[in-house]
Amino acid sequence: MTSESHSFSNGRYTARVAALGAELCSLSDETGRELVWNGSAWPRHSPVLFPIVGRLHDNHALIDGLDYTLTQHGFARDRVFRWVERTPTGCVLVLEDDPTSRVLFPFAFSLTLSYSLDEDGLHLRYDLANPDSLSVLHASLGAHPAFVWPFQPGTQKTDYVIDFEAPEPESLAALSEGLIAEGESASPVIGARIQLDDSLFENDALILMHPASRSLRFHAEKGEALVFSWHGFEQLGLWMKPGSDFLCIEPWQGYASPVDFDGPFEQKPGLLHLQPGERWQAGWSVRLDT
Numbered sequence: 001m002t003s004e005s006h007s008f009s010n011g012r013y014t015a016r017v018a019a020l021g022a023e024l025c026s027l028s029d030e031t032g033r034e035l036v037w038n039g040s041a042w043p044r045h046s047p048v049l050f051p052i053v054g055r056l057h058d059n060h061a062l063i064d065g066l067d068y069t070l071t072q073h074g075f076a077r078d079r080v081f082r083w084v085e086r087t088p089t090g091c092v093l094v095l096e097d098d099p100t101s102r103v104l105f106p107f108a109f110s111l112t113l114s115y116s117l118d119e120d121g122l123h124l125r126y127d128l129a130n131p132d133s134l135s136v137l138h139a140s141l142g143a144h145p146a147f148v149w150p151f152q153p154g155t156q157k158t159d160y161v162i163d164f165e166a167p168e169p170e171s172l173a174a175l176s177e178g179l180i181a182e183g184e185s186a187s188p189v190i191g192a193r194i195q196l197d198d199s200l201f202e203n204d205a206l207i208l209m210h211p212a213s214r215s216l217r218f219h220a221e222k223g224e225a226l227v228f229s230w231h232g233f234e235q236l237g238l239w240m241k242p243g244s245d246f247l248c249i250e251p252w253q254g255y256a257s258p259v260d261f262d263g264p265f266e267q268k269p270g271l272l273h274l275q276p277g278e279r280w281q282a283g284w285s286v287r288l289d290t
Contacts, residue, residue, distance in 0.1 A: 006086045010117040022048055022081040022093040022113045024145060027122055029288060035226065037146035037246035047077035048113065049142035050128075051105050053235075053270070054256025055178040061265040063106055068265075072178065073144070075104055076111065090116035096131075108132040109139065121227075121287025128281075130274035137274040138266045140254025142233070143284055149196075149240070149247040152223040157196065157245070159220040162238070164192040164213040173207040179259045180269075198242045205239035205248075207255065217289070218247065224288045232282025235270075251284055 005018045005025065016026040024046040027036045039045050052061075052074045061068040079101070081093035094112045097105075112127040130137035150157050171184035188194050188206070192213075200206060213236075219225030230236070233251035240247050254270040261268060272280055 006083070006091045008087065008089050008091065008115075008117060010089050010119070012119065013117050013122060015115065015117060015122055017091055017093070017115055019080050019083065019093065021077040021079065022095065023077065024115070024122075024124070027286070033151070035147055035151055035286075035288075037148060041244035042146065042241045042246065044077070044144070044146065046143070046145035047073065048111075048126075049073040049140070049144055049250075049252065050076035050111060051107070051109070051139035051141070053140040053142040053252045053254040054180075056268075057179065057257045057259070057262050060262070061105075062263070063265045066106075068104060068106065070104060073142075074140075075101065081113070084112070089118070090114070105139075107135065107137050107139070109137055111141075121285055123283065123285045125281060125283040126232075127279060128272070128274065129279045130276055133276050135276065136266070137278075138268075138271050139274075140252070140271055141280075141282070142235075142237075142250060142252035142254060143230075144248055144250050145284070145286070146240075146246040146248045147218065147226060147286075149218075149245055150220065151226065152220050155220040155223070157198065160196045160218065160247075161220075162194040162196060163217045163219070164189070164211070165215045166212040167192045168208060168211060168213060170208065170210060173209050173255070175204045175207070175256075176259050178204065179256050181259050194238075196247070198240070201238075201240050201242055205237045205250075208236045209255070210234070211236045216249070218249065224290055226286060227289045228284065228286050230282070230284040232280070233284075251282070253280075253282060 084092040110129040114125040174181040215229035217225040230251035235252040237250035
């Protein structure tokens with residue numbers, strides 16, 4: 001099973017996933033309305049962030065006394081995953097360490113992505129395992145799906161809001177050149193709502209380090225809402241490229257290095273530390289709702 005992509009449908013939704021990066025490239029409703037970004041102004045759709053989320057200081061990782069180069073968001077998004085299963089309503093893909101990955105990241109891993117469609121929308125489950133019998137796997141993993149904004153006919157981007165399931169009173173993480181800076185940034189969340197506008201993203205992503213919510217509604221005042229929920233992830237990022245027509249809703253387990261961190265990789269804040277044989281799971285779902 002080596003085809004480049006797999007399309008699947010349940011009548012309500014149709015999705016397409018590519019073997020390259022195990023990336024969700026399309027999600028449309030029964031009318032053909034596309035919900036996932038087409039990859040033009042920003043050449044991605046829904047990349048998998050592994051084995052890091054965000055940037056390392058100078059793209060540098062010190063592991064067991066050796067220097068490794070890991071660029072922003074890691075390498076999984078640019079690797080071809082192996083098809084494990086393809087069905088009319090979903091698919092399963094896996095990426096495992098090999099000589100190529102070990103040049104960049106000297107750990108054993110098995111990363112499985114499982115996509116499925118049902119009446120509650122599209123579901124994506126991540127299963128990260130440490131198959132090594134001796135070494136701990138130190139890594140981060142994140143999602144980066146980009147959704148069309150605006151997605152309702154006849155609406156403008158400034159008509160849209162995000163309504164979290166709970167109030168989000170905490171400040172946002174501060175950023176400096178893609179790294180986590182000292183201090184905090186003022187949050188645009190008022191109660192449980194963000195009024196969306198391009199200007200919110202002029203200084204990069206909005207990062208909630210400890211969101212109270214595990215779901216949100218992305219919508220204009222009238223019409224359907226895109227309901228996004230997640231589990232297992234600790235952080236949430238929101239991002240868009242100013243001037244473009246998409247919004248990324250990004251649950252993460254991990255984040256960029258702090259500006260003053262340049263120690264051994266295993267001491268980097270935000271990492272998972274999977275013991276030999278241990279597994280970690282997380283996931284997200286998306287659907288349309290009136």
